[in-house]
Amino acid sequence: MQNLRFQRALRAVDPSLVYRSNDVYDKRIGDVIVSVKDVSERAEVVCVLIGVPQHIGVERNGGRPGAADGPSSFRRAFTKLAISAFEQHIDSGRLAIADAGDIDTEGKTLEQIHDEQYDVVAQVLSSGFVPIVVGGGHDTAWPTIRALEAQGRPYGVVNIDAHADVRPLKDGGRAHSGSPFYQMLTQQPSHLQAGGFVEFGLQHTCVSASHLAFVRDAGMHAVMLDEIRRHGCLSAWGNAWPHAAAAGNVYVSLDVDAFASAYAPGVSAPAADGLSPADVASILRDASESGKLRAFDIVELNPAYDVDGRTAKLTAVMAYEVVTGLATRL
Amino acid sequence: MQNLRFQRALRAVDPSLVYRSNDVYDKRIGDVIVSVKDVSERAEVVCVLIGVPQHIGVERNGGRPGAADGPSSFRRAFTKLAISAFEQHIDSGRLAIADAGDIDTEGKTLEQIHDEQYDVVAQVLSSGFVPIVVGGGHDTAWPTIRALEAQGRPYGVVNIDAHADVRPLKDGGRAHSGSPFYQMLTQQPSHLQAGGFVEFGLQHTCVSASHLAFVRDAGMHAVMLDEIRRHGCLSAWGNAWPHAAAAGNVYVSLDVDAFASAYAPGVSAPAADGLSPADVASILRDASESGKLRAFDIVELNPAYDVDGRTAKLTAVMAYEVVTGLATRL
Amino acid sequence: MQNLRFQRALRAVDPSLVYRSNDVYDKRIGDVIVSVKDVSERAEVVCVLIGVPQHIGVERNGGRPGAADGPSSFRRAFTKLAISAFEQHIDSGRLAIADAGDIDTEGKTLEQIHDEQYDVVAQVLSSGFVPIVVGGGHDTAWPTIRALEAQGRPYGVVNIDAHADVRPLKDGGRAHSGSPFYQMLTQQPSHLQAGGFVEFGLQHTCVSASHLAFVRDAGMHAVMLDEIRRHGCLSAWGNAWPHAAAAGNVYVSLDVDAFASAYAPGVSAPAADGLSPADVASILRDASESGKLRAFDIVELNPAYDVDGRTAKLTAVMAYEVVTGLATRL
Numbered sequence A, B, C: 001m002q003n004l005r006f007q008r009a010l011r012a013v014d015p016s017l018v019y020r021s022n023d024v025y026d027k028r029i030g031d032v033i034v035s036v037k038d039v040s041e042r043a044e045v046v047c048v049l050i051g052v053p054q055h056i057g058v059e060r061n062g063g064r065p066g067a068a069d070g071p072s073s074f075r076r077a078f079t080k081l082a083i084s085a086f087e088q089h090i091d092s093g094r095l096a097i098a099d100a101g102d103i104d105t106e107g108k109t110l111e112q113i114h115d116e117q118y119d120v121v122a123q124v125l126s127s128g129f130v131p132i133v134v135g136g137g138h139d140t141a142w143p144t145i146r147a148l149e150a151q152g153r154p155y156g157v158v159n160i161d162a163h164a165d166v167r168p169l170k171d172g173g174r175a176h177s178g179s180p181f182y183q184m185l186t187q188q189p190s191h192l193q194a195g196g197f198v199e200f201g202l203q204h205t206c207v208s209a210s211h212l213a214f215v216r217d218a219g220m221h222a223v224m225l226d227e228i229r230r231h232g233c234l235s236a237w238g239n240a241w242p243h244a245a246a247a248g249n250v251y252v253s254l255d256v257d258a259f260a261s262a263y264a265p266g267v268s269a270p271a272a273d274g275l276s277p278a279d280v281a282s283i284l285r286d287a288s289e290s291g292k293l294r295a296f297d298i299v300e301l302n303p304a305y306d307v308d309g310r311t312a313k314l315t316a317v318m319a320y321e322v323v324t325g326l327a328t329r330l
Helices: A056-060 A067-078 A087-092 A110-126 A138-150 A180-186 A209-217 A225-231 A233-245 A277-289 A310-327 B056-060 B067-078 B087-092 B110-126 B138-150 B180-186 B209-217 B225-231 B233-245 B277-289 B310-327 C056-060 C067-078 C087-092 C110-126 C138-150 C180-186 C209-217 C225-231 C233-245 C277-289 C310-327
Strands: A045-051 A095-103 A130-134 A155-160 A192-202 A221-224 A250-255 A293-299 B045-051 B095-103 B130-134 B155-160 B192-202 B221-224 B250-255 B293-299 C045-051 C095-103 C130-134 C155-160 C192-202 C221-224 C250-255 C293-299
Touching (some): A045 A067, A056 A138, A067 A293, A095 A110, A110 A293, A130 A310, A138 A180, A138 A250, A155 A180, A155 A277, A180 A192, A192 A233, A209 A221, A221 A225, A221 A233, A225 C277, A277 A310, B045 B310, B056 B110, B067 B293, B067 B310, B087 B095, B095 B110, B110 B293, B130 B138, B130 B310, B138 B250, B155 B233, B180 B192, B180 B209, B192 B209, B192 B225, B233 B277, B250 B310, B293 B310, C045 C067, C056 C138, C067 C130, C087 C095, C095 C310, C110 C293, C130 C138, C138 C155, C138 C250, C138 C293, C155 C277, C180 C192, C192 C209, C192 C233, C221 C225
Parallel strands (some): A045 A095, A130 A293, A155 A192, A250 A293, B045 B130, B130 B293, B155 B192, B250 B293, C045 C130, C250 C293
16 A cells, blocks of 8 residues: 555645646646545556745745745646656556645744655655655755655765755754755765765856865765866766765755756746756756656745746756656656 | 739738848848839749738637737847848849738638638749748648648648647637647648658657657657757757658748747747757758758747747747758759 | 056945855855955956946947946846855965956046046056956947057957947947947057957847958958857867967957847847857856956946846856956966
8 A cells, every 4th residue: 555644734735736638638747646645556656746835944045035936836837747758657557646735834943844844755755755845945955865864775965056055054053045965964964875965067156165175075076067068968967976876866956046047037046057958857867767766856946036937847847857767667 | 923912912011010221231131021022033032921910729729819919029020130141142133032911810710811821822832932921829830731732742841849739629620729730630631741740849748648649640750859859959850851851842830839938938838948049040941951941930929928029039030040041042 | 566556537336236245165256356456466367347337339329228237237246156166266366356446437428438448458458467348338349459459469359249340430430339340440450460350159140241241351250150050169169269369369358149148138139049158158268268368348238138137147157257267377
């Protein structure tokens, strides 16, 4: 029995966000997505959406609010996508896309929200399902890392991002959207693979020398945008991915500001230059086809700055690449 | 005598849309474009603009209106372009760019508009001129296909698009912006080359498995965006083009939503990912230099969603590539 | 003593435009930029910002106003950038980024403004510093060329642009944003290297045949966007750069409309197609690493049409590439 019943109460998805074609010849994700309670026992690959509608961590980091609406904006775009890349596997029941709903953030501190998210992600991972967490700010990564840690198996982490997000905690030890990987590298994770953390797409203009040194002094890897260009994206990825993949279990975090802002205007901290949709699609496909991807997230989608839903659609397409890649294992 | 006198009355172009530099050292298309009645007998290559200012087909397909303003927006941008790529051929009179005006859509049904467009495009084709039809929704392609069919010669068709546009007709057999290639493939065209239809740039997120199967079961070709990336655009095009070109006469339809919406925000149905201007320019140049391009159109330009004329300018530049390529035969 | 005291009074930079992190572990350009009066004697590479806040030349050329706010918009974005690419050289004092402030344009004619800019740039060049001039319209290039000329040494010029900017002067011999290279090529510069002017990224849709002929008849080079695509940007650059570099001293002018407008919406005359940030970053890096770059400018940034600061950030990143490249000589 694969059906998940979370100990934590999640908020149900607003049905008006879910697009349905109601046309068997034109199925969209909204036609086939199921509640996490209703995943078929036949499903061998199960992707579970988990929304984290908050931007407390962004605000603590001095960023502009709006990411709290990320999960809704994502779902509206994601459920509208046609499922042709994996329709046969949905039809056979071997692939399931489930929605767990949103973490209940109402009236909670960031620390409480993180604890709730930790519980949910840990349960999803324990079930062998692949969580697709939609933030929220990048602090959203930290509870996912704790949940991976709790699985008791070695893991690697890839952060696709313009920024390193290894800033120290704020006064009083408070986490924020710039600190998740600082927390990961300082709070002695016992199962993070040695050398198993890769930052991919960092821009010199977005990261300080001391933050870069912090990553590298920890034996980890920072792959800068200009290196990626010199070598070509897939080639640079081919050099970087094995570091994270050595553990056999990888979590990939996609900060939407890794894209040039022409493609992704709706983010908390836009970068004028950055990766292209083709770049990120190709590396997400590679990661998800590897059989080693255990968790994925999309963070810093900020609909308040989006242009005609462009960024929401882009994040939806990126999640779709992950589902497509996972389905190739079937 | 090459001068065309259409049996159908077209609406004259609003002169305020036509940019003129009135500077012989800085000629723009608006300085050299002629009425279709005034094409010189010396002209060996004649491109004829035909506007189809309607979005009835888009609305029938549940899309957002605005494409009716496509032709005006296109002309404003197109006539402003400098003619340096083919100025010698304009000056020698061997190349002509003519404007037939707009199909008169006032108070007409989509079917009536299609019939009018059919007549005009058929006359242009019969004259050996190359129609450049500016929609309007993608239903605009259907009367052009009928006009090709009426020439009595084999032809191939390339659709550059994120979507397949092979949806069945709506209730009562009504055409819409998603159905032109369904109509082409089901209404027994006798001269469409076997295997001569190529869909290029389709995205799995934008097309259903059954629509893809419909295309392929008809012996036709669907080239997906991710394949195009894997092989490189010109290389994927090099594999696809011969299928359409085998007939010796090719019609290329460019749906503006084939572009990533960063480049083309002003469309009826934007896609976050997609082809780049460089991609499409290179394949349009290849097609038009082949000596086999008989008709071209630009559809789904929707100025209501454009950003500072970006999409209108992009479509203008794409039409310019076609004129440039055609002129290389001189 | 390297401290520059300009004979001309410049307007001090509004401190509210200068971002400071005040965090030694996260230094930004705003934390380390100095007044041009305070450049350390140890500095071996000194970049000097000079703002030219006017759009008189744009208006004379019939363009849309707004570029007068370019310098402020640039500074806001530039001072926010992290300095990781060259932090060691800032810390050692061997690299300095200085700000001379803005040319005082208040109540002046374009000719008076150009004379003021000429004096300032000439002094900066005489000091062996590298001016980074931020316009204003492209007429801003002309006083910089005069200042290079005044150095009495051979020089080459590269213009990265969609347009050729070799238009004749307006009535009464008045300069404008489309005329700087016309002035350069007609006003008998004695030290411009024979064949040493390269226009890179020109688009056939943006330049007339007679303007192209004017450049080529002068023995100079126009590299069109479609050629750049056929050969690959770095390869096309590798062919073009030696023409300008032969002189040993090169001035590179970056017109922001060389970028596709998806990346750079905030310009006076946007082009739908164009170079990408990756393209321009790579060639600027190449130029600045050569040891031959003597002057750089960014022109036609027009914040009135920008989208969420995207274009300002892009120009800031491009200036950063130049600083990074210059610092590789240390």
